[in-house]
Amino acid sequence: MDTICISPIQDCPRYQELRVLYEIALALKGSELGIEIAFEKTLSLLKRHFYMDKSIYYALNDESNELEVLSSAGLSKRQEVLATYKVGEGATGLCAQFLEPVVIENIHQNILFLNKSCSLKKSEISYLAIPALSQNKLFGVLGVSLTQKSLCNIEEMVTILTITASLMAQSQQIYQTINDEKKRLKEEKLYYKEEILKQNEIIGYSPVIQDVLEIIGKVACTNSTIFISGETGTGKELIAKAIHNYSHRKEKPYIKLNCAAIPENLLETELFGHERGAFTDAKEMRKGRFELAHEGTLFLDEVGDLSLSLQAKLLRVLQEQEFERLGGTKTIKVDVRIVAATNRDIKEMVRQGSFREDLFYRLNVIPIHSPPLRDRGDDIILLACYFLERFCRRHGKERTLLPDAQMMLKEYTWPGNIRELENSMERIVLLAPSLHVNAQVIFSVLPAKTKIPTKEVETKADLEDLERQAIIRVLRESRGIKIKAAKKLGITNRQIGYKIQKYEICMQEYLE
Ligand SMILES: Nc1ncnc2c1ncn2[C@@H]1O[C@H](COP(=O)(O)OP(=O)(O)OP(=O)(O)O)[C@@H](O)[C@H]1O
Known part of the structure; x- marks a missing residue:
């Protein structure tokens, strides 16, 4: 009986082709991190397996409408630069124009093969240009040149290259989408950073605010403690932030504690932190603001609201730059720049004994007064x-x-x-x-x-301003009815019309 010999699957040419496509798919996996390497691998796989002389991936530049070499196997860097084709130019350009494969069986006798890279060898026989499409959009062209050794069933080759080009186009699309998104996020981040910086800007040209800015400029880069006084809402916190931002600590934390906003019994923990089990609710160790501000700036807002016992504890930290967490025995050393502020009359508090004099002098090394808006x-x-x-x-x-x-x-x-x-x-x-x-x-x-x-009338402009305001007031009272307003003012409809025009009064504002 004849024995049937089944050849191992590895020997089957179809299996080899599938194997190459499988390896290409593997090479393109993860190409969103950088397509150059993945494309280089893909093109080398094609070139090696199908005995090609070169394989090239041209990416479409949407702005110039040109096909530029993104990656190649078989071209030098100089040749890659030379091999740029306009859409419609030569075999590669025609493929991009008509979104169809272009096959040149004998490249030595075909005027469509332009050889712009000046790399044509005798061994090369045919050239295939395949459009790289994803979701019907052209991303580039895959161009390969075949040699005598290439196993050439052109139709099969076009199929394999069409699958490969499509995988490459999809990779390029994903890569571009991720890159565009990254760029957008980067720009957005920059915008928000600028916005935040803008919001921290101290606006003002008046002499009183210029004096403040001058002091900030002089003292920001020192480690001196700063005491900011001033009425509520005058920008004391803005000054504290500016001091931090202009200091060498600017990359380190800026920590704020509003002493008036936290109940007295919690304030100590907020400042110095606590160990696990220090009190019933202390399930975990927690760092206090002093520790969090290490190497940075601690802004103590409303410092005038601290109790006398906490004032004593604060004084110790300021003197020794060390403290213990609540319920702990370990001494913690910190390097913190203190900026304190209050809207209370702290000198009066010292006189009355509700603020420690020694703490006041410790804090008031560099005093800055934030002037009222008026x-x-x-x-x-x-x-x-x-x-x-x-x-x-x-x-x-x-x-x-x-x-x-x-x-x-x-x-x-x-x-x-x-x-x-x-x-x-x-x-x-x-x-x-x-x-x-x-x-x-x-x-x-x-x-x-x-x-x-009301302003004293001294000039013609003042008089006109007064007239303008009177017309506006009456127009408002008359709900924008011109004739009614004119009557009230004792002038004619034509006269009021003339004045409305002269003073560029917008009637829309008064009509109901
Ligand atoms: N010179 C300035 N330029 C621009 N914005 C300012 C200026 N001064 C203050 N602001 C803005 O006014 C608001 C109040 O400022 P800030 O909170 O710093 O005042 P404060 O004196 O610390 O107030 P409080 O005493 O109530 O704590 C903030 O939104 C701040 O950004």
Whole structure:
């Protein structure tokens, strides 16, 4: 009986082709991390297995509409640069133009084979250009040149190369998507970083704030303790942050503790931390703000609210730069720069005995006074415009301050200082009915006792300003009805029309 001999599957040419495709798929796996190496492997696999002279992957440059070599097996770096084709140019370009494979059986006798890389050898016979498509979009062209040794059933080769080109296009697409996303996130990060920096900017040109900025510039890079005094909302925390940001500690932590916001019994733990089991709820060891601020800056806000017993503990840390966690015996050494602040009259507290004198002198090494807003002159308008712009951007609106509105802002006393101005500007952006914000709008957001300012009439401009304000007031009272307003003012309809035009009064604002 004849024995049937079954050849091992490895000897079957189909199996070999599948094997190459399998290896290509493996090479392209993980190509999102960097496609150059994966593509190089792929092209080398093709070249080696099918005895090609060279295999090249051209990526489509969307902007220039050119095919540029992304990776190759068989070309030198110089040849890669030379081998750039416009879409439609030569066999490679035609393949990209018509999104179809282009087969040149004899490259030595075909004008479509341009040989721009100047790398044509006698051994090369045929050239195949295959479009690399993913989701019907062209990403590039896979070009290979076959030799006498290449096992050449051209049709089969086109199939294998079409599968390979498609896998390469998909890899390129994923890689590009990830790269674009990374770029977008990087730009976004930069934008937010700048925004945060902008929000930490101390705005102001008035002499009083310039003095503060000068002191910050001089002392930020030292390790001296700083004591910031000033009314609520004057920017004491902003000053503390600026000191940290301008110091050599800026890359280290900036830690804040508001001494007034934490109950007395918890404040000690907040400052110094606690060991596990120090008290009933202490299930884990916890570091305090002093430890967290190691090598950085600790901002003690409302330090005037510390109890006398905590003042004594704080004094010890400031003197020795060491402490123990609550319930612990280990001494912890820290290197922390202290910036303290209060809006209370600390000297008076020292006189009355509610703030330790020795602690006050320890903290008050470099005193900085944050001036109230009412003393900052034109900075009020500068800050108002700064906040107006910020809130307009945030709420997608457009608003501008008219001169009478600016005058009113300047004349108000701002007991809540810059914080009050900031909040008022946000309300104005949200409530102002139209682009031009006038004194009436400001009046409606400020506390009731505020008066619409009246100015002495000295010049023609003052007189005109007064006339403008009177017309606006009457227009508002008349709900934008011109004839009614004219009657109230005792002028004709034509006269009021002329003045509305002259003073560029926006009627839309007063119509209901
Ligand atoms: N010169 C300034 N330029 C821009 N924004 C400022 C300025 N001063 C203060 N601000 C802003 O005003 C608000 C209040 O400032 P901050 O919290 O620093 O005041 P504070 O004096 O620490 O207040 P408190 O005494 O209530 O703790 C913050 O939003 C801050 O960004």
